[in-house]
Amino acid sequence: MIDFELGDELELVRKTARDYADDHLRPGMRENESARSLGAKAWELFGEIGFACLEWPERGEAGGLGALAHSLVLEELAAADPGAALALEPLGAALYPLLEFGGEEAVLRYGEPLLTSPGARSVLVWVGAGGRASLADQGKRVSGSVPWIPADRVDSLILLDETRARVVRGGLEFRRVRGSGLRAAGASEVIFEGAEVVAEWEGEDEARRALARARLHTASLMLGVMREACDYSRNYALDRVAFGRPIAHHQALAFLIADMATALESARLLAWEAAWRLDTGLRADEACATAFLEAAEQTAFIGPNGVQILGGHGFMQDHPVEKFMREGRSLSLLLGGVDTARECAMRELAGTAGDVLLPLGDLS
Amino acid sequence: MNLFIDDETRARLEGIRALGASEIRPLGLEADRLGRPTPPEHPFFERLVKGGQGRTRWSGAPEASAPGERRSKVGSSRSTLCLAEEMAYWDRGVAVSFPGPGLGEPPLISMGTEDQKQRFLAPFIEPDRPRWGSFAMTEPGAGSDVAGIQASAQKEGGNWILNGAKSFAANASRADWIVVWATVDSSLGREGHRAFVVEKGTPGLEDFQVERKMGLKAYESTSFRLNDCRVPAANLIGGEEHYARKAGFKGAMRSFNATRPLVAIMAVGIGRAALDATTDFARENDLLCDIRVRDRLERARRKLRSARLLCWRAAWLADYGRPNILEASMSKAAAPTAALEAASLGMEVIGTVGGRGDHLIEKLFRDVKAMDIVEGTGQVQRLVMARQLVQFPRN
Numbered sequence: 001m002i003d004f005e006l007g008d009e010l011e012l013v014r015k016t017a018r019d020y021a022d023d024h025l026r027p028g029m030r031e032n033e034s035a036r037s038l039g040a041k042a043w044e045l046f047g048e049i050g051f052a053c054l055e056w057p058e059r060g061e062a063g064g065l066g067a068l069a070h071s072l073v074l075e076e077l078a079a080a081d082p083g084a085a086l087a088l089e090p091l092g093a094a095l096y097p098l099l100e101f102g103g104e105e106a107v108l109r110y111g112e113p114l115l116t117s118p119g120a121r122s123v124l125v126w127v128g129a130g131g132r133a134s135l136a137d138q139g140k141r142v143s144g145s146v147p148w149i150p151a152d153r154v155d156s157l158i159l160l161d162e163t164r165a166r167v168v169r170g171g172l173e174f175r176r177v178r179g180s181g182l183r184a185a186g187a188s189e190v191i192f193e194g195a196e197v198v199a200e201w202e203g204e205d206e207a208r209r210a211l212a213r214a215r216l217h218t219a220s221l222m223l224g225v226m227r228e229a230c231d232y233s234r235n236y237a238l239d240r241v242a243f244g245r246p247i248a249h250h251q252a253l254a255f256l257i258a259d260m261a262t263a264l265e266s267a268r269l270l271a272w273e274a275a276w277r278l279d280t281g282l283r284a285d286e287a288c289a290t291a292f293l294e295a296a297e298q299t300a301f302i303g304p305n306g307v308q309i310l311g312g313h314g315f316m317q318d319h320p321v322e323k324f325m326r327e328g329r330s331l332s333l334l335l336g337g338v339d340t341a342r343e344c345a346m347r348e349l350a351g352t353a354g355d356v357l358l359p360l361g362d363l364s
Numbered sequence: 365m366n367l368f369i370d371d372e373t374r375a376r377l378e379g380i381r382a383l384g385a386s387e388i389r390p391l392g393l394e395a396d397r398l399g400r401p402t403p404p405e406h407p408f409f410e411r412l413v414k415g416g417q418g419r420t421r422w423s424g425a426p427e428a429s430a431p432g433e434r435r436s437k438v439g440s441s442r443s444t445l446c447l448a449e450e451m452a453y454w455d456r457g458v459a460v461s462f463p464g465p466g467l468g469e470p471p472l473i474s475m476g477t478e479d480q481k482q483r484f485l486a487p488f489i490e491p492d493r494p495r496w497g498s499f500a501m502t503e504p505g506a507g508s509d510v511a512g513i514q515a516s517a518q519k520e521g522g523n524w525i526l527n528g529a530k531s532f533a534a535n536a537s538r539a540d541w542i543v544v545w546a547t548v549d550s551s552l553g554r555e556g557h558r559a560f561v562v563e564k565g566t567p568g569l570e571d572f573q574v575e576r577k578m579g580l581k582a583y584e585s586t587s588f589r590l591n592d593c594r595v596p597a598a599n600l601i602g603g604e605e606h607y608a609r610k611a612g613f614k615g616a617m618r619s620f621n622a623t624r625p626l627v628a629i630m631a632v633g634i635g636r637a638a639l640d641a642t643t644d645f646a647r648e649n650d651l652l653c654d655i656r657v658r659d660r661l662e663r664a665r666r667k668l669r670s671a672r673l674l675c676w677r678a679a680w681l682a683d684y685g686r687p688n689i690l691e692a693s694m695s696k697a698a699a700p701t702a703a704l705e706a707a708s709l710g711m712e713v714i715g716t717v718g719g720r721g722d723h724l725i726e727k728l729f730r731d732v733k734a735m736d737i738v739e740g741t742g743q744v745q746r747l748v749m750a751r752q753l754v755q756f757p758r759n
């Protein structure tokens with residue numbers, strides 16, 4: 001029966017991630033942003049805890065955890081610094097195309113070498129509809145450009161579109177851009193100069209599933225950003241006094257704070273539903289797209305309102321709320337953004353007879 | 365984490381679905397067309413009672429009311445929520461018109477003495493005919509501000525004398541009894557509140573006025589007056605000791621709340637009905653290829669889904685006796701808005717067909733608005749949340 005209990009194991013995973021983020025990410029948030037990188041200690045510990053390959057196929061002590069566990073961890077990391085969360089995971093969402101198309105073998109081939117050198121990353125780039133990439137194929141080579149990826153250098157790029165995944169190495173130029181957000185992970189325009197495709201797989205189903213899982217990954221990061229924006233602005237509103245009382249005790253702000261809390265919770269529950277579906281082996285494409293959309297929409301609500309609650313102070317970089325606003329928005333631009341996700345969330349619609357909102361009895 | 369619905373609940377959902385299509389929805393449309401509540405002598409109610417509906421949750425055994433014990437799996441809030449959503453899907457107005465002790469039951473179960481449960485709930489264990497209970501808190505001058513009720517209760521020998529006016533109480537004129545809230549001293553606020561069972565036919569219980577509503581016409585919302593209405597002391601719910609312990613209002617306001625998510629999920633049911641009807645219309649009229657229409661359907665569906673999850677989670681917390689005040693209010697704030705959005709979108713999609721005033725979506729659009737008003741308005745839910753989140757002061 002319906003049950004939202006996470007259980008001891010997941011609670012422990014979540015707490016471990018929270019402690020790690022509190023101790024090693026949040027304090028250095030602004031320095032990491034300007035350095036476009038993290039300190040070595042943070043990397044080292046991240047790998048030691050086993051977070052670097054959390055959702056990978058089980059390998060000894062590490063790996064083998066599910067989508068829900070990963071979502072919880074990503075929320076915690078992003079609550080401290082979403083750019084750092086991207087920087088820290090060697091594969092990040094690139095795990096999913098590797099896993100869906102190439103299986104464990106591909107994950108080991110392209111992922112394993114990254115584990116031993118701090119900062120090494122493979123990055124997923126969505127080059128299908130809505131990705132704003134302009135790429136042309138020339139046999140086994142690709143030329144063109146991608147306007148922005150949150151990275152300064154990569155070991156390889158995994159290009160994903162509606163029907164295939166390709167691993168690209170060499171022949172890539174990274175032009176540094178300032179980046180609207182997520183700078184701890186870097187920010188570049190990527191120029192492909194006959195870049196070499198070292199592996200290529202085809203398959204619509206695999207592509208769909210890989211994209212779905214990547215969407216949940218990004219949605220989970222947005223949850224962290226939203227949570228921190230909610231908490232920070234709420235605490236500020238309790239301290240700041242105007243017209244004789246804490247601004248949180250003016251109803252306009254009290255109601256806004258309540259609505260922000262509800263928005264976060266709505267997004268989180270849809271993400272958990274999607275994760276649960278993945279972990280249970282149910283069809284999850286549409287649920288993942290829905291989770292992504294809700295997270296994107298609520299981030300766009302919470303981010304700017306987080307700034308608003310701090311007034312002029314919120315606009316200044318002495319407080320992190322302006323960062324949350326930028327970074328939440330940036331995350332929602334990845335993977336084809338909201339319009340592509342909307343298309344996916346409604347893909348089945350034309351075919352279903354009645355009961356558009358999954359009927360209760362047939363939730364599976 | 366698990367979002368499967370158990371087999372037993374599923375089986376009951378099937379039952380409601382069948383009854384919904386064959387009887388509940390047609391009856392709701394009929395009441396809406398005729399502009400009157402389904403009369404109490406309608407054979408539908410008789411059939412329901414014969415079919416096992418209209419009963420109390422109270423088992424009749426004294427232990428059953430001991431805290432923590434009545435939370436069996438089948439009777440869980442989550443299961444109740446699933447069934448309520450399905451009922452509301454077919455017609456929320458008809459669902460409220462179902463015989464049974466209604467909103468009067470929770471205060472009797474949580475605060476009532478054994479004798480009171482026997483007298484007022486036992487007839488609902490195996491009802492011989494359709495019977496209703498009712499609940500009257502709201503007054504012409506006090507709705508959200510519950511502490512401001514003015515109906516007065518004065519002790520006179522072995523009786524209480526009630527005076528005042530009550531508004532919008534569901535099923536009041538057909539009820540065997542009404543749980544009426546009154547105050548012994550309006551300057552005491554909630555501490556002065558007392559709940560009485562006022563039985564049908566009690567002299568001074570009068571001036572029943574069935575209100576004309578925008579929607580949800582299938583059940584009666586009734587206003588009435590108490591004119592020197594004499595109620596035996598034995599009808600003070602919980603007896604005087606209960607209020608001496610200052611438990612009066614808190615009896616209704618625990619740290620967990622099961623009715624807000626329940627009302628909220630009914631909004632989800634109405635919204636789902638609107639969304640299904642809208643999608644059917646869009647499909648039949650080749651509108652699904654229109655991206656503008658599709659995008660808005662997507663959003664309406666997403667909002668209903670997240671609202672449903674909010675309701676489920678609040679109910680799950682209640683089932684385990686965990687604090688859920690914040691979560692319950694979240695669900696109640698979010699669901700009616702999501703449902704109204706779905707119905708309102710439906711009106712846009714069907715266009716002038718909705719303007720005719722005889723389409724299901726048009727009815728749902730009118731019905732659903734009440735959901736943001738009853739059981740604490742949207743604003744009141746935000747007040748409750750703000751008290752939890754930022755210790756928003758009560759005054």
Ligand SMILES: Cc1cc2nc3c(=O)[nH]c(=O)nc-3n(C[C@H](O)[C@H](O)[C@H](O)COP(=O)(O)OP(=O)(O)OC[C@H]3O[C@@H](n4cnc5c(N)ncnc54)[C@H](O)[C@@H]3O)c2cc1C
Nearest residue numbers: 499500501502506507508509532533534734738739741743
């Ligand atoms: C269909 C229907 C069925 C009902 N059934 C029953 C029933 O069975 N039994 C029963 O007792 N009652 C019933 N009610 C009454 C219902 O509970 C009240 O209507 C509700 O509590 C609101 O009270 P009110 O109508 O007096 O509005 P008011 O309290 O006057 O509110 C007016 C507006 O002011 C807002 N407001 C009030 N206080 C604040 C504040 N502090 N901050 C910000 N905004 C505020 C409200 O949200 C609302 O928008 C029913 C109502 C309806 C519509």
